[in-house]
Amino acid sequence: MxxxxxxxxxxxxxxxxxxxxxxxxxxxxxxxxxxxxxxxxxxxxxxxxxxxxxxxxxxxxxxxxxxxxxxxxxxxxxxxxxxxxxxxxxxxxxxxxxxxxxxxxxxxxxxxxxxxxxxxxxxxxxxxxxxxxxxxxxxxxPEAAEALEYLKMIVYSIDFRSEHTVTHTVNTVSLALNIARRFGLDEGELEKIYLGALLHDVGKIAIPASILEHPGKLSGEQMAVMRTHVEETRALIQGIVPEDICEIAVRHHEKLDGSGYPRGLTGEELTMPQRIVAVADIVSALSSRRSYKEPFPKEKTLTILAQMSAAQLDPQICAYVSENYDAIMNSTEEGRRRVIGQYQGIMQEFQEISSRLDSRGERKGL
Ligand SMILES: [Fe+2]
Ligand SMILES: [Fe+2]
Ligand SMILES: [Fe+2]
Incomplete structure (x- = not known):
């Protein structure tokens, strides 16, 4: 504690x-x-x-x-x-x-x-x-099941810093699992994808909220800071979670043509679970509200995905997402609603408790 x-x-x-x-x-x-x-x-x-x-x-x-x-x-x-x-x-x-x-x-x-x-x-x-x-x-x-609860706690503590990122991890996880099931990955791989997607942005804990919450395009310098979240993720989880889960998490910004970061890896080096989480991350970012943009409508999301397909992202995964977009998004809805509800509940209770503190900050009861 x-x-x-x-x-x-x-x-x-x-x-x-x-x-x-x-x-x-x-x-x-x-x-x-x-x-x-x-x-x-x-x-x-x-x-x-x-x-x-x-x-x-x-x-x-x-x-x-x-x-x-x-x-x-x-x-x-x-x-x-x-x-x-x-x-x-x-x-x-x-x-x-x-x-x-x-x-x-x-x-x-x-x-x-x-x-x-x-x-x-x-x-x-x-x-x-x-x-x-x-x-x-x-x-x-902690036992394995409890360890997972602690892991989620760390992950959510990061998402909860920012209203704009609050649903991002939950979306990415459920999109990635949905895609992985469609491609016939077995339970063991699903589990790894679940954990890799859950952890993929954990390094954002090291990024100042002024950058995470920045309303608009980031400057070159701010973007460079933002991009360090991937190596920060590696620093946090490497050696703690199994290697393949770590690699799923830290390769979510790599692209098939080598234009991604931080390592500029290419298609031959990127496994199916890694490709799935990369697509899930992008679809989640495009389709949700972020500090710098409103959620993109379906058409715009799919146009951008189509532009990235093949050269940057796995074409089969992109095709599956665009053909089944509504069904996939509906399947993520429940998790999203639950997290937003939790977030808003916490914010409301925060206001209520704060309003009970007097001007000197003394408590008037919890
Ligand atoms: Fe304190
Ligand atoms: Fe990321
Ligand atoms: Fe992400």
Missing amino acids: SIFHDIGAYKTDEIDRMVEFETHDVWNHSIYGYLFLKYMTPLEKYARAIFYHHTPWAGLEELEEDCRGYAGLIHLADRVDIAAHLEQDGPQIESLLSNSRGAFNEGYVKALRRCYRQKILPFLENGGYREANLRRCGGFM
């Missing part, structure tokens, strides 16, 4: 301004984090702790005990981390701990001071904590 405590900041794009969002306006990302954990993850029972992770210990009295404990622990760890970032300006951590009556649980502060004596800071700085955390988490590694 601590790993995800600031996941809401990916929505509000505050993640790059950590010191700011962690000290000034703490509510936006706390509310998003709460809603995200509550509705989109297997971690619902921790959602309330995320909501209160910036609330001083003294303000947590009404909470049930374990939630209060989690919120208080994350709050302390979070403050100390920020102070450590500012440490070069003076002894920030010591002054944080000694001038913070009511902010933290005293027992936690004592435990932290003990950690200090064991020199926890260098351990954090040299990255040694990662290995230790992994060792510690080894016993909690």
